[in-house]
Structures are given as structure tokens and as C-alpha cells.
Amino acid sequence: MNCSKFGSFSPSHWVENFEKWVHETKFRIMRPNTMNKFGAVLDDFGMQGTLDKLMEDFIRHISKIFFPDVGGYSLDSHHGFVVEYGMDRDVELGFHVDDSEVTLNVCLGKQFTGGELFFRGIRCEKHVNSETYPEEIFDYPHAPGRAIIHRGRHRHGARATTSGHRINLLLWCRSSVFRELKKHKKEFLNFCGECKREKKGRLLHSVAAKKKELLVVEGDIAS
């Protein structure tokens, strides 16, 4: 297998070479993750260095600004893979969270209908199955050549690809420091929509209790 041909980061170049390689080798590739059957782990065939660079030079900087609550700049490892959808491949992807702090999802193409992504709120382990609030409903029709970056704990899935062939590149970026801190310190769960809601509820409750207490004292003074 010639790995060097996968070296440059051009989506159409990757798709072409990836398809050629699968066709040529008829190799049974390792499943990209526990949910998708079709695709390949990119690190397995020589892309580790390119993906390291992509995470270090690009995703870490974006994460520092937009996702400081899930590790920000501290991303230090990744799992990179491609997934394939179509009538003779995986059709859809169920509701899930990624094993990542920050995920890059690049739509490599090609021609397809359907396959929209749907997002339903960010949750920690404890609240992963809690309800979705209307303001958390967000659907995104991913288009070839576009990339999105989201928190791994942002619950999501992909609707059925109804025609054609859809290929996406995923890079699950992880932070060992953040994972360690999260085990010991509650404040590192601040990214969770449900934890935030509970915290706000507790705050409102204690403000109401204090108000009531003050009104009683005021009443006592007046009488």
C-alpha cells in the first residue's frame, strides 16, 4: 500500500485516493467507530502525522476561543476516520455523543440527498439521556467542502442518506488534562446544558428563600 498519496489535505484528493485504495486492495478495513460499519480509521494507514498537524495548527486554536469549557487549547490526542453512507453502505447514524472533547466533521461529498445532521443540546455523562429543550433543537444540512466543529458532548446524529454516496471525515480530538480534571472537580462540568439549568434553579430558589426571610424580618420590625 502506498501511504504517501494520502499526505496532502485536499478533500477531493482524499476521496479519490481513498476510493481507489479500497477498490485496489479489497481490504477489510477496521470499523471506524462502534456505530459506523463503513469507513476506515485514517491513523491506520499513515495519516497520523497529517491529522496531528491539523489538530495542533488549526483545531486547538479554534477550540481555545470557542470551547474553553471542554479543554480549549489542551487537546492532545485524536481519533481520525472516514465514514461512508449510501444505499449499499451505512444509511444513517443514531443519536449519540462522541468520545471527544471537540469534533471536526468535514463533508467530503460526493453527491447525495438527505444525511442532515441534527443537534440536541450539550450533556455530561449523568445527563446524557435527559430531555431536549426547544432552544436546543438545531438541524444542519452538511454540504460537500464544508466543515463543522462542535463539542463531542453535543448530542447529535445523521439522518438517512436517501440517494447517492456521502463521505465524511471525522476527527475526534481529546484532552487528557481536561478528562483528568473532570473526574475530580465539579466546575469542569459547566459545559452541560442540564447542569447549568439545575444550577440556575438552585440559585433562583435560594434568592426566593432569602427574599422571603427578609420580608418576614421587615414585617417583624414594622409591627
Ligand SMILES: O=C(O)CCC(=O)C(=O)O
Ligand atoms: O455522519 C456524520 O456526518 C456524523 C458522524 C458522526 O457524528 C460521528 O462519526 O461521530
Ligand SMILES: [Fe+2]
Ligand atoms: Fe458523532
